[in-house]
Amino acid sequence: MTQPDDIAPYDLAIIGGGVNGAGIARDAAGRGAKVLLLEARDLASGTSSASTKLVHGGLRYLEYYEFGLVREALGEREVLWRIAPHIVRPMRFVLPHDERQRPRWMLRAGLWLYDHIGGRRTLPGADGIRLDRHVAGEALEADYTHGFEYSDGWVDDARLVVLNAVDAHERGAVIRTHCRMTAARRENGLWHIEAGGEAFSARALVNAGGPGANDIDRLAGLVPARGLRRVRGSHIVVPRLFEHExxxxxxxxxxxxxxxxxxxxxxxxxxxxxxxxxxxxxxxxIDARETEYLLAAVNRSFRRDVTRNDIAWTYSGVRALVDDGSGRPEAATRGYELPLSDEADGAPVLSVYGGKITSYRHLAEEAVDALSKRLPALRGGPWTSKTALPGGDFAATEQPAFIAELNARYPFLSPADATRIARAYGTRAEWWLEGAKNWDDLGIDFGAGLTEAEIAYLQEAEWARSAEDVLWRRSKLGLHMSGAERDGVAAFMREGG
Incomplete structure (x- = not known):
């Protein structure tokens, strides 16, 4: 299996369509490289759509003295809010003080450090609160009387991946989903890659396989440069436990x-x-033990108890953590390493081990900076911190005004519909709403505000192929639909709709 002689090799082939692979593809394409991204399944189909949806420094990592990791992630919070104001937004967190846990002085000191080591400019700082006088205290058990509130951010993780891939594609990158790599070898100064029954060649290879990175190393005939620890993180979704934000x-x-x-x-x-x-x-x-752990955590803290019967949805992902020998999985480092092969080895390979979604852009920048020393096609320096992701070309503080403007332009949308669409697509909502005077103009209505026009956009512009791609990654509309409505979307997409 060979690539035809008349097809020039790519400068960079990236294996893995999670947040790190998509971020590296975007950065490298924006610096002039000819980029190929290969993903075995759908974009963000693994760990990158299974996060807690937070853009945060990781307050608890301070206990493990991960000061550099926390500083880097905190520095990225406002960067990501600035370049993706449609899918990233600030959120205030309440940390109740439990006398049986960490003392109040320790929490206060940790939050002070959290506020000051990461270059916070716009987000409000931490503050002590009386939970018996605070709206957030109403949902908690009565013995929680004191606590703190602080700032972090929320992100639509799967859309973050897709928008990086969209931007990379619009800068010339080739994005191939459902194209699993089966072999790779170095020969004559190039990487020769077999994937999805096709052959590709590239001057350099990036292994961004996440928890499967060591497996990719072996397929490429490489000895993994780092050991990985696979740690599963699971979540449950239940009917709303409180009315505030x-x-x-x-x-x-x-x-x-x-x-x-x-x-x-x-x-x-x-x-x-x-x-x-x-x-x-x-x-x-998720397994039974994890489910019981999360239910117990909720029932320990909130007045309203939840049971297994209340669970509307669960999801789980496997994090790829650098194996640092930590005994407990939660103590393993969330940092990352980007080993680059020696020049004497031939065509370069850079592997991504570890990382967290908040730091993906900075990780990608570091990776491309390292590769630029070996790839002449990579021109110029860092650029992604100041350039909006697709749909994010409006000021971060203007999201409410943007939603109101979209609703005024398309008055047939309910406020909830306008909010969802604005937060998913930003200014690119116009790409599939333009010209619509009513719901009928958008084609088939599948329920929960999903229409034929939106599905067509997701297929044409965002590589969606299945109902799962649409309902659980590019949106979470599956949560708001009946089983029959979800089946209708699946049948429509199977039939080539």
Missing amino acids: YAYLLQQPDTRIVFAIPYEGDFTLIGTTDADHSGSLEDVH
């Missing part, structure tokens, strides 16, 4: 923390767990 960070008796976050209007997202994962990466699910 604050999120909670809840301390647990085993010293872990669990978030409870307003989600999709009608729900509360609860997570995450930390469990070593030794099974398949193809089908990752």
Whole structure:
């Protein structure tokens, strides 16, 4: 299997369509490289759509002295809000003080450090609160009387991946989904890659396979440069537990923390767990022990108890953590390493080990900077911190005004519909709404505000192929649909709609 002689090799082939692979593709394409991204399934089909949806520094990592990691991530919060104001937004978190857990002085000191080491400019700082006088205290058990509130951010993680891929594509990158790499070898100064029954060649290779990175190394005949620890994080989604827009960070008796976050209007997202994962990466699910852990965390803190019967949805992902020998999975570093092969080895390979979604852009920048020393096609320096992702070309503080303007332009949209569409597509909502005077102009109505016009856009511009791609990654409309409505979307897409 060979690539035809008349097809010039790519400068860079990236294996893996998660947030790191898509971020590297965007950065490299914007610096002039001819980029190929190969993803075995759908974009963000693994870990990158299974996060807690937070843009945050990781307050708890301060306990493990991960000051550099926290500083870097905190510095990225406002960068991501600036370049993607449609899918990133600030959120205030409430941290109740539990006398059986960390002392109040420790929480206060940690939040002071959190506010000051990361270059916070716009987000409001932390403050002490009386929960018996605060709206967020109304949902909590009565013995929580004091606490703190602080700032972090929320992100639509799967859309973050897709928008990076869209931008990379519009800058010349070739994005191939459902194209699994089966072999790679170095020969005559190039990487020769077999994927999806086709042959490709590239001057350099990036292994961005996440929890499968070591497997990709072996397919390419490489000895993994770092060991990986696969840690599963699981979440449950239940009907809304509180009416306000604050999120909670809840301390647990085993010293872990669990978030409870307003989600999709009608729900509360609860997570995450930390469990070593030794099974398949193809089908990752929450187990009974994780479910009970999250239910207990909620019931320990909130007045309203939840049971298994209340769970509307669950999702799980496997994090690829650098194996640093930590005993407990939650103590393993969330940092990353980007080893680049020696020049003497021939065509370069850069592997991505570890990382977290908040730091993806900075990681990508570091990776492309390193590759630029070996790839003449990579011209210019960093650029992604100041350039909006597709649809994000409006000021971060103007999201409410943007939603109101979209609703005024398309008055047949309900305020909830306008909010969802604006937060998903930003200014690119016009690409499939333009000219519509009513719902009928958008074609078939599948329920929950999903129309034929939106599906067509997702297929043509965002590589969506299946109902799962549309309902659970590029949107979360599956949560708001009946089983019959979800089946209708699946049948429409199977039939080539």
